[in-house]
Amino acid sequence: MTAFSALLMRDLRLAVRAGGGAGMGVLYFLIVVTLVPFAIGPELALLRRIGPAILWLGALLASLLTLDRLFAADREDGSLDLLLMAGMPLEIAIGAKALAHWLASALPLVIAAPVLGIFLNIEPRAMAAIAITLLAGTPALTFLGLIGAALAVTLRRGGLLVPVLILPLTVPVLIFGVAASEAAITTTMPFGTPFSILCALSLMSVVVGPLAAAVAFRHAE
Amino acid sequence: MDKIGSPQAAPGTSKRPLSVGDLANPSRFLSIVEPLLPWLAGATVLLMALGLNQVLAAPDDYQQGATVKIMYLHVPSAWLGMLCWGIMSIAALGTLVWRHPLADVAAKTAAPIGAAFTLICLITGSLWGRPTWGTYWVWDARLTSVLILFLLYLGVIALWRTVEDPSRAARAAAVFTLVGALNLPIIKFSVDWWNTLHQPASIFRAGGPTIAPSLLLPLVIMAIAFTLLFITLHLAAMRNEILRRRLRTLRLMQAQSAEH
Amino acid sequence: MRMAELMRLSAQNLGCRRGGRDVFADLGFSLGRGEALAVTGPNGSGKSSLLRLLAGLLRPAAGRIELEGGDADLTLAEQAHYLGHQDALKSVLTVRENLQFWSDYLGGGEDCREALVATGLSELADIPAAYLSAGQRRRLSLARLVGIKRPVWLLDEPASTLDSAGQTRLAELMGNHLHQGGLIVAATHAPLGIAARELQLGTAR
Numbered sequence: 001m002t003a004f005s006a007l008l009m010r011d012l013r014l015a016v017r018a019g020g021g022a023g024m025g026v027l028y029f030l031i032v033v034t035l036v037p038f039a040i041g042p043e044l045a046l047l048r049r050i051g052p053a054i055l056w057l058g059a060l061l062a063s064l065l066t067l068d069r070l071f072a073a074d075r076e077d078g079s080l081d082l083l084l085m086a087g088m089p090l091e092i093a094i095g096a097k098a099l100a101h102w103l104a105s106a107l108p109l110v111i112a113a114p115v116l117g118i119f120l121n122i123e124p125r126a127m128a129a130i131a132i133t134l135l136a137g138t139p140a141l142t143f144l145g146l147i148g149a150a151l152a153v154t155l156r157r158g159g160l161l162v163p164v165l166i167l168p169l170t171v172p173v174l175i176f177g178v179a180a181s182e183a184a185i186t187t188t189m190p191f192g193t194p195f196s197i198l199c200a201l202s203l204m205s206v207v208v209g210p211l212a213a214a215v216a217f218r219h220a221e
Numbered sequence: 222m223d224k225i226g227s228p229q230a231a232p233g234t235s236k237r238p239l240s241v242g243d244l245a246n247p248s249r250f251l252s253i254v255e256p257l258l259p260w261l262a263g264a265t266v267l268l269m270a271l272g273l274n275q276v277l278a279a280p281d282d283y284q285q286g287a288t289v290k291i292m293y294l295h296v297p298s299a300w301l302g303m304l305c306w307g308i309m310s311i312a313a314l315g316t317l318v319w320r321h322p323l324a325d326v327a328a329k330t331a332a333p334i335g336a337a338f339t340l341i342c343l344i345t346g347s348l349w350g351r352p353t354w355g356t357y358w359v360w361d362a363r364l365t366s367v368l369i370l371f372l373l374y375l376g377v378i379a380l381w382r383t384v385e386d387p388s389r390a391a392r393a394a395a396v397f398t399l400v401g402a403l404n405l406p407i408i409k410f411s412v413d414w415w416n417t418l419h420q421p422a423s424i425f426r427a428g429g430p431t432i433a434p435s436l437l438l439p440l441v442i443m444a445i446a447f448t449l450l451f452i453t454l455h456l457a458a459m460r461n462e463i464l465r466r467r468l469r470t471l472r473l474m475q476a477q478s479a480e481h
Numbered sequence: 482m483r484m485a486e487l488m489r490l491s492a493q494n495l496g497c498r499r500g501g502r503d504v505f506a507d508l509g510f511s512l513g514r515g516e517a518l519a520v521t522g523p524n525g526s527g528k529s530s531l532l533r534l535l536a537g538l539l540r541p542a543a544g545r546i547e548l549e550g551g552d553a554d555l556t557l558a559e560q561a562h563y564l565g566h567q568d569a570l571k572s573v574l575t576v577r578e579n580l581q582f583w584s585d586y587l588g589g590g591e592d593c594r595e596a597l598v599a600t601g602l603s604e605l606a607d608i609p610a611a612y613l614s615a616g617q618r619r620r621l622s623l624a625r626l627v628g629i630k631r632p633v634w635l636l637d638e639p640a641s642t643l644d645s646a647g648q649t650r651l652a653e654l655m656g657n658h659l660h661q662g663g664l665i666v667a668a669t670h671a672p673l674g675i676a677a678r679e680l681q682l683g684t685a686r
Contacts, residue, residue: 002585003588010586018573027375030372042416044359077568082569476614479617
């Protein structure tokens with residue numbers, strides 16, 4: 001087993017065995033979506049119209065909240081020190097952890113989104129579009145978010161620091177994610193335009209995220 | 222006939238005075254419940270069969286046709302969902318006030334069962350309303366209240382799974398359960414009020430006091446059957462949890478005895 | 482490890498700054514194959530910092546660290562084991578899974594079973610690490626050092642949390658490592674149980 005897959009498998013195993021994580025993220029997503037009608041009223045036509053936006057916001061918040069602990073656990077038990085002492089570059093190790101996090105925490109959100117679409121009276125075609133855009137966009141959320149997680153761990157501050165730092169950076173992802181969802185429904189613009197930009201954002205963050213996080217760790221001490 | 226790993230030998234348990242009779246002792250509890258379970262399961266199956274028979278024989282609604290029969294699943298599961306939170310609240314008092322040894326086991330195992338009943342209520346409600354509404358979900362007052370109850374169940378389950386120390390989890394869950402119990406009437410009232418504010422068309426009759434006697438009997442039978450189902454599942458789950466804790470203790474003892 | 486090859490770990494003019502103050506300055510030592518260095522001194526004198534410097538987890542404020550011999554393609558960190566105060570164990574993974582992970586990740590791991598036997602943990606291989614006592618966790622960390630072959634051992638208070646039988650076993654494992662041509666730098670309050678030169682920190686300059 002290579003070092004990359006060893007780290008990936010370990011993190012997946014930890015996510016499955018330890019409480020919290022994926023289930024918590026989906027539960028949070030569900031709660032956020034439930035809160036919206038209480039705020040704006042249960043009018044189904046309105047909910048359908050803003051449905052993609054609500055689902056995207058919920059997924060965004062849920063995926064960021066679970067990122068808080070990404071590096072904290074390893075720092076607390078001393079694993080982080082040892083992770084730095086292998087032949088694998090730190091950036092790749094961070095990438096492995098981020099991939100595990102995306103699989104364990106973000107992917108369930110993508111799967112949950114169409115189900116939650118039922119509550120918002122979203123039609124099946126739109127649900128599929130939202131799920132696909134989330135699939136393409138959540139990597140960006142995870143890999144950008146890990147920059148905040150790295151900073152939070154090196155600065156030893158938790159709580160809302162990660163969301164506060166990272167949410168502004170995720171604005172482009174949100175814009176193009178929602179635009180792509182709506183383009184699939186209303187066809188005011190071709191789906192490909194915002195969707196390809198969304199994919200580009202994800203690919204870019206897969207590179208930038210680990211690089212930035214590695215820099216944060218190296219300059220920590 | 223005492224089983225291995227009697228709780229008095231387990232590290233970490235303090236010797237508290239037993240309070241509520243013999244059932245307080247996990248071993249005694251197991252020896253009473255274990256032979257009882259097959260009978261309970263049998264009775265549940267019988268009553269369910271009887272109830273479903275009655276349901277199929279009951280007349281259709283003049284407006285909704287045969288779909289009204291979903292009510293016979295929907296209403297009892299709503300009742301059980303709420304009853305279960307009530308049981309959890311009593312267990313919570315048992316943990317916090319009386320320090321009853323089996324209280325946390327009862328509370329922990331009841332939560333997933335209650336969540337399941339609530340989920341059945343939501344799904345059946347959704348299916349029941351679909352022909353009328355044209356969609357799977359409207360933010361109807363009653364269904365929305367049940368949805369929030371479902372979220373509370375999921376929250377307490379999350380609490381049990383996230384906190385590692387079992388006794389801390391028990392106390393935290395107990396506090397949360399009691400707070401939830403107090404809040405549920407307030408939530409129900411608020412949701413009803415919110416609903417009237419927005420005036421959606423609610424064609425949702427969940428069977429109130431206006432229900433005809435011929436429809437009442439199957440409903441009562443199903444309600445009793447569901448309650449029996451809950452009791453059976455709950456006792457079985459409590460037994461499993463006690464055995465699981467025994468296993469954990471054994472592993473701890475194994476680790477300790479392996480010192481050199 | 483190739484016995485015939487020369488290997489020397491040396492530091493010159495090493496300085497360390499933490500939290501704005503100089504922990505130590507102008508530190509130097511030289512260590513060859515089969516040699517152990519016991520780093521002693523009061524708390525706060527920089528014993529742990531020295532080990533972290535050697536492990537590459539800290540950047541020196543001044544001076545240099547050099548490993549002659551060994552694999553030229555690898556950094557010192559990749560040829561060293563670091564045993565810190567924490568155990569780097571995951572509670573939800575079993576003893577075997579914990580060890581197997583490090584073996585796969587750090588590379589060069591031979592049979593985990595042997596390492597578990599050498600540290601007396603083979604009976605507990607499938608027990609979650611959460612059930613282990615502090616001494617057993619420390620032994621599991623030692624199993625990592627035994628199972629994965631790296632020439633340099635950087636140990637921070639290795640005997641802490643171990644009882645006397647555990648300390649004897651630790652001395653044995655360290656002795657084996659030195660015998661096979663390894664190098665050990667250990668921060669310690671108490672005698673290690675093996676022949677070692679002493680480097681005392683915190684003496685007045």
